[in-house]
Amino acid sequence: MHHTLLCATHYCPAGHHCAQVTAGWRCLHRPVTLTRRPAGRAWIPSGQLGRTSAGKGVMTSYFSSGRARTSTLAMAVAAALLPAGAAEAAPRGSTTIDRPAPATAFWSVETYPGITREQALADNQPAVGGDSPLTPVGLGWEQDARLVGGEASAFDGASSYLSASPTTLDSAGTFSVAAWVRLTDASVSRDFVSKAGSRHATLSVGYDKASNRWQVRMPTKTGKGAKWSVARSTSAPRVGLWTHVAVVHDAAARTLTLWVDGVAEATKFRVTAVNHPAGEFRLGRGDATWWRGNLADVRVYDRTLVAQDFTGWRASDPGSGGFDEPGLLRPVQVGKWNFENAIPCYDESIDDPTLCSAPDSTAFDRQLYLTQGSYVDAGRQGSVLALDGTHWIDDPSDPHYGETTREYARSQANRGEPGNPVWADAPVLRTDQSFTLATWVRLDPSRGAQTVVSQDAAGGHALRLGWEPVDGGRWTLVVPADGAGAPGGAATEATAPAADADLWHHLVVVLDAAHRQVLLHVDGTLVRTVALDAAGQPRQATGSLVVGRVSTAAGPEGWLYGQVDDLGAYQGAMSSADVAALFVAQRV
Template structure:
């Protein structure tokens, strides 16, 4: 009986086995493909690519080993990671991790603990399984392992030294514009980079030539004061040390090594030095006593006529062109000046000139040369005929950079500049060429200075400062007949019919000008400012309870056909409009910007910032609108300042109806604080 039962069991088992062999499931299992070999592009060590050898990453934290795994059948897969290394005795070590299953194409990771060995090359690889078979390792096929080094050690701080700025707790060192060398030296070999900064500066990162070797950087102070240089060592793993700090005390910049104001008396044969000991001998084409730049301390200047005798020279070397230097001057090209001209240069030795500051193809230019090849040139800003400009040329030897400032603003920078050492004479108004001296200046020169250091941006801006000069102040408190006097006795305002000074409800002082709209306006006989250069206009205006319902002009500086500048009221929008014309022609193009009007009273100011080539509209000392105003768009007004009307191609605009008070005009740009003062509703005779 038992024997028959065993026989039946064997037969049933054989039959079941035959059935299983024939099922689709078993057929699919027999056809199963192994998972793909993980691609190197899908492997990262803490998000860094899978690499080996010298490119292996150094990490200051135990990494996560990440992979993306695929199965050609679309089966779910699991990851098997293997981490290996050799211990100190050379014995191989290994750790493994197998993850749970996830869909094909999923990401997997193994977050290592910080007990892995330090400063050791660790290798890892990964493969996938679909629970039926194993795919190849990521290292198979000659691809190799992914490698990394775990290096959590924090490097030691560097030691900071400087031969130029010693760390003296009491002493002050030159100074602004003088480059200083600072050396960072790590005491151990962990440091491969240094992170450094100076108070108020960005943070820089510089590579060490080799692990643990020192690095020297250059920093130029731009202001006097106490500074702290900070530096950190950075390991290959990215760990940073504590800060090393180095305190220095920077004095003001050294004064010029030479200067000539060029304000000598008419008939003089040389320019007296303001700094240094060498007077500048004048050539036959130089005349002293010409008008200097307005708004500066240089009321007179030297005029050079562009002939071969148009030059001055101290007949000695001034600029040490083997190191950093700077030169500055006020310069005014004259009408009729043509071609390239030179403001300042220095004769070279093996080459004609080591540097030249002047005009190149109609633009201001600084050229620096160290050989017969074309010089490195920083060019920027139009050299406008008949207009004074302040030029500052800077050669930064450590940075090999040439910078040109025009009217206090950086106009151009040229990298890779090298000035050849030059033992020749400094030249004012000409340059030495292979054929002899040439490029003689035609125009005015004033205040030429030479430094044996870099001149920084703030200094360049200060050198170019022009103080605004008041050219007219009409308080409008009184009138005699048809005129209202100017405060200092200058040209009065002439009042037309419909314009009268009254003491009723003035805006400032004891009276104001009332424009009734019935043909009334007020005007000066001639323009109180030159519209080709910088100027400021300011006036109080009040409409009443409501804004007007017709267009009107508040003020204008007209030519023969239109206005160089006009401020008008636009009734449709209730806006003040600042309008400038590109030419004094009936078909001139007008450019407009605008801001909201206030019927109860506003102070309106127009500021032509000539160095910035901008014209701005201020309301109550707040900047309300502005327009670009390049030199090509400026032309001289030929008619006096108009209050209450403006010129059009067919005549004058409709007269204005408003209360106007406290009119002021200036050459130059008023400061923000001065604009605030004159916008207040009381008189300020001293501004």
Template structure:
């Protein structure tokens, strides 16, 4: 006797009973809350199938952490209040009211000085290391040249610990269970990261998430139960944490991938939205009153002329082209036309997103044309341009602020517009957490438009629209139309990118 079964979205499979009509048990880990459905058919020895039976049920959201300390306590406090669980007393090497990672909802964190008193503890276990558990925290190391503990409970075959370790090829994040380690990611001095270690007793596997993404390779482990106290900032055989820690959590269940992603998510912050519908005194305003884009010679804002006639009703009424989005767009002459802010908009050493709508005037451009760039002292920190020899839009990222520096280039093949249609929505995303750059074309970034880029660098120049740096100075002037320039601190997700370029800001929810 066998049974075939399936859940919505999987898994699917066949299991055999030890005796005819016998019951079987299958493990099932729901990856999302909401309605779920199990279908089953019985298969006899002759291979004949029964009718299908179905069982519908609802999956609840995972319960809250068994222990959580935001570590957002007032300065001078000697213990950390618990959102759930028991308050944690703090050693004298802990100070509160430190900086918090942007876009996380945290208001402050704790700083640990790396000495013997750099710890917090509830003086009791926070998780059952013999069962399923997970631990996580936001962390910012002040150094990466030594092994340091983020959180721990127990040691050796009974212990588990989350921390930073000096690797043979550079520092890595580490999650150790019963002496078995999973490592990955790339800690950086002074950079925030969200780290999460998970042990699933059902599968016997330990795994690590860094900034919401799985890192390293799942590792088999067989921990036993420990009654040792849970400790923040200290661990067996490791130096105490030196740096900032916030929002420490301990779970007695599996944290599913979507939850890990959400825990490591930093909500981007708008830096500017230029709709390019009007201009006065040579400048087009930013929607929220921030710095305008100043128009250079050869740049104008096009608007539909006021007219009382309608071409569909009056055959003598001239047909005029509509703006790309809304009531106007920026027109650039391809020779001297550009628009620029007076100061940098994005901190290009960290995560950022910048998008625009663009339509090329020529069907066969004679030279490369840059739509977006932001310069350092010697070259552009990034440049989005059309390369006619490749028939492609390109994102160009020099690895350092030097003339002739090596460049990371990703591209999207697309024909030039020739002044027709409603243009294309382009967006560049640099994600410092994953060390990747992406170029989106109309909401899509494929593998050819994604590349590793481990070290973004700070650019001191203004945001440029319609030109970029060349060996001879400013050049690659764009001949065409540009609209809806939007900039963010932080990396927008795929689903958010599709909201750029329509006259409004994406929800980011």
């Protein structure tokens, strides 16, 4: 089965779009037809639609001109100005609204549960630009390189690469190429995308050693005497850091633009481009340069990408076709716990892997292990995790009745078979890369300082989000510079007022490794942005994601007395706009 776009942690079939509905992100069929009913004055969606201006008198719609990105004003109908009789007599009419043109070729180039290596190299857009599967030569796969529980394609810097049909990309025409890339060796110049030519590549994208910058090069011709259009980034690549790099060539405007992490960092003007019809499309190599590192989520377009393609399209954006579309930078959700099917923990000594657990509803299928006394209670809009330090059993004759407990939850992965699970403590996130944590919480302020979520690390913790009884109450995010929280060590700290912590609040933490900063959002609003401590470097923590306490050199502390709901873990930095949308979607 072929797919078209990543929707949370799965792919949508061809002809569908990814939309956020009550139950989460779902694949919905497109396009949408808007029909003006004879009996009314408003345009009414007969399919899924993000927004119309029904009731305001005017509905302005847009459609994509062919497969190009350019949006054309289709019509503006002042239906409310029509006399009632005219509206009744008017024939039924409709217009079809399409979304921005999708990629003509798309390869995930990484595996995770449900996606095999073969599928990772298959073209997920065969119906758009023709089927262009990738052919591997000496390709390797690296476990947990981008997503914990997945594999990313790995290139050895010497001979491994991937190739696709020459028709995959016409380098003389208008096109865009986008990919997540990870450079692991900067000792020489390296290309990760190229289009072969008769004498030299007609497109080369990669790392330039001399300037220590990302670079795109295009020649004026394939033979001798070619002149080169070169665009270089303003930012320096960082070895080991996943970075989103895109190249946009506008044949009509004769421009060549290099985008890095959603920012247009360089544009070359008066570009003359050429294409070699027989030249294969290549990933992981140039003519004489070879990529050393990883690639993921590679896409080719026959249109120019614009800013919203990276950040995401809103239904209200002109040219969106009335759809909310996830952007290329949207993080991948790698953990989701809503506690609807969680089982409270009566006794940890009972040997039953189905007890004392909260299942993950993403494809990664991890669980939160609940310690003895942890309860699953009715909450905001269903079940919630309830931690209060006293066993939940209410039968006075039970041996656990009134027992004082240390309650928390920690992430685990199944090291056995699906039907015969063997659960072991395991991380959820690559904490040395950008990531996002989101959750709802309410707590008992009378119990003092408490931890909502933390990340276990060797000898301590790599992150702690909690509440402190300071200045009337405040949310506190701490990221230790040493990745473990040694006593007296440097740390990055972000705080926000929390005087009413006994009410439900939505907390979102974003660690943006690319910009070396942490962001704290409360109830859909960005309240603090703090640069990472100069002494600190994001490091990979091998411990579990933890709810309800924090590990320190002296032992666990900061126990939570409260409730937690809708815990989400995302690999990548969630934008403030997406944080706000998540808050709106989940609030009661």
